[in-house]
Amino acid sequence: LNRRLAEFGTTIFAEMSALALSTGAINLGQGFPDTDGPEEVREAAVRALRDGLGNQYPPGPGVPELRTAVAAHQQRRYGLSYDPDREVLVTAGATEAIAASLLALLEPGDEVIAFEPYYDSYAACIAMAGGTRVPVTLRPHEGSFRLDLDELRDAVTDRTRLLLINTPHNPTGTVLTRAELAAIAELAVERDLLVVTDEVYEHLVFDDAEHVPLATFPGMRERTVTIGSAGKTFSFTGWKVGWVTAAPELVTAVRSAKQYLTYVASGPFQYAVAEALALPESYFTAFRDDMLVKRNLLAAGLEEAGFRVFRPSGTYFVTTDIRPLGETDGFAFCRALPERAGVVAIPNAVFYDHREEGAPFVRFAFCKRTGVLEEAVRRLKGVG
């Protein structure tokens, strides 16, 4: 393994899912739903396969039906207008969108600012692109993890090329507010930065939180690459259908990298996702409401078990602090938890450069059937 990748090893998700399998523990680690997405969308995939749609290489930018559906979704929800032919690119999940964006937009040595804790592929992809990551730490403040805008401003240097944003945020569940996003946008314009914004949990926001795409702020549309994913929005994480929306020059750049990564992917599934994006609003509302019930169930159960809970405003993850249980090391806690309680969770420290900042935090996924969550909660009550 080369020096760029040597520090990364195996992803925590693979490690923890393997641990769940070998111990038979309930897997609240890796974030994937245990119920597949809508029947009619699965049927659409079957139809596409049968009708010979996408069984051979689809077009490089993605099938026109899906690009049109992505553009229509951004218009309908956010009033953002994108040309399906020049400003939308279909990718092999959000993961490829992140990789291709960074590989296309960074010069070796460019600095990338990302909030830590960050989704694990960010660090590896910045490294593969030869960039330098500059983490800005989200810290607990009044029950959620918040951004310090002064720290963000101070992190920008003459070498900063790009801000890598994620809202709703994995693993903390923080949803950036309109005011925070406006400040980020102002900074990006003032310092002439590109922005890659991972908005894969755009449909999972709770309570008073609101998802506002960064691309909607003044001066942002032309400098922002926005990333979405059918895996998250329609509960088909195995299909690996994601997308990018951005100005033509940015999409062209990302496509230049993407064509040498996978070239294309997921042919028949692209047609099915095009139909999914056109589902009535009731689908998206029911999806969110269902996830909210699960959030409340798991958050309350974890609180009863003695964890300090950061109730997430978005995503399907809840971050906890294990110190009230007399524990300080999330890694050790998560490695022992399958034996101790029959549950798998993720130590947030893996998402930090400053590992000590993340040491006492542990993430649980709640995109699971309520019976599974109830059983997990029962088991976790013995842990304190």
Ligand code: PMP
């Ligand atoms: N970004 C974030 C923040 C995620 O949580 C995930 C999924 N775990 C991804 C990107 C990757 O999405 P996909 O499965 O579409 O590649």
Ligand code: GLN
């Ligand atoms: N995004 C999922 C998570 O955060 C996992 C994705 C993966 O396994 N790479 O749990």
